[in-house]
Amino acid sequence: TMGAQFPEFGLMALGVTLCMITGGIDLSVVGVANFAAITSGLLLKALAGEGELPGFGIPLTIVVGVLVGAIAGAFNGFLVSKVKIPPILATLGSYELFSGIAIVLTKGKAVSKLPMAYSELMAGKLFGVVPTQLLVFAVVAAFVGFLLSRTTYGPKLYMLGTSEKAARFSGLKNDRLLMKTYMLSGICAALGGLIMLANYNSARADYGTVYTLQCVLIVVLGGVSPSGGKGKLSGVLLAILVLQILSSGLNRFSEINPFFIPPIWGGV
Numbered sequence: 001t002m003g004a005q006f007p008e009f010g011l012m013a014l015g016v017t018l019c020m021i022t023g024g025i026d027l028s029v030v031g032v033a034n035f036a037a038i039t040s041g042l043l044l045k046a047l048a049g050e051g052e053l054p055g056f057g058i059p060l061t062i063v064v065g066v067l068v069g070a071i072a073g074a075f076n077g078f079l080v081s082k083v084k085i086p087p088i089l090a091t092l093g094s095y096e097l098f099s100g101i102a103i104v105l106t107k108g109k110a111v112s113k114l115p116m117a118y119s120e121l122m123a124g125k126l127f128g129v130v131p132t133q134l135l136v137f138a139v140v141a142a143f144v145g146f147l148l149s150r151t152t153y154g155p156k157l158y159m160l161g162t163s164e165k166a167a168r169f170s171g172l173k174n175d176r177l178l179m180k181t182y183m184l185s186g187i188c189a190a191l192g193g194l195i196m197l198a199n200y201n202s203a204r205a206d207y208g209t210v211y212t213l214q215c216v217l218i219v220v221l222g223g224v225s226p227s228g229g230k231g232k233l234s235g236v237l238l239a240i241l242v243l244q245i246l247s248s249g250l251n252r253f254s255e256i257n258p259f260f261i262p263p264i265w266g267g268v
Helices: 007-021 029-048 057-081 087-106 116-122 132-150 153-162 164-169 174-200 211-221 233-251 258-267
Strands: none
Touching: 007 029, 007 132, 007 153, 007 174, 007 211, 007 233, 029 057, 029 087, 029 174, 029 211, 057 087, 057 116, 057 174, 116 132, 116 174, 132 153, 132 174, 132 233, 153 164, 153 174, 164 174, 211 233, 211 258, 233 258
């Protein structure tokens, strides 16, 4: 059950991790996720029409969702790297922007009555045991881990987070690096949105609003320095599991009101 629940916010937390290593932050992940989910949901309904979803419908929907996330992330990266808006302000503003566009597209209503084929695939289980959402999360986490530990992108990211001036004098192209990082964060958020779309078989502009705090909590609890330059993926993965176990464990006690979970997270 937990393996089907935490990939939603876990994917968003991976994107926030990369941004926080640079010394920035991405508070727009939930807005990007819902924007991507709504765009993909509208496309699913358009492709299905009154009949069945064509064979290329699901792959096309996923590609469009990821593309929306990449464009949104690139926009954030442009605001941070080129316009020089502080990341916390840029991404908080873009969160409102993407959420506002999503509300306009849907007129504040949920995009529902989607073809079940998408939900059955993305929210299904491989061999009847392993949730598909967990597989998606594992692949993305492995890819992020590979980038940080096995490519030049990782050391450059940590150097940028440690000292932007030192990174620039070392020959790094800081603006391009920030663009890539926020674009990756947008893609991670979009994948989280696509999983939410499958789990709920609907999309709405206000889904997952608690995930913003939760993602920041996960990343900081996982040992990533808010000042940048420090942090390991293993710590973030452990923090995701700890919070999910805490949440699922509390839900098993009927005498504990579920509304106590957010203040517990805030206390942590």
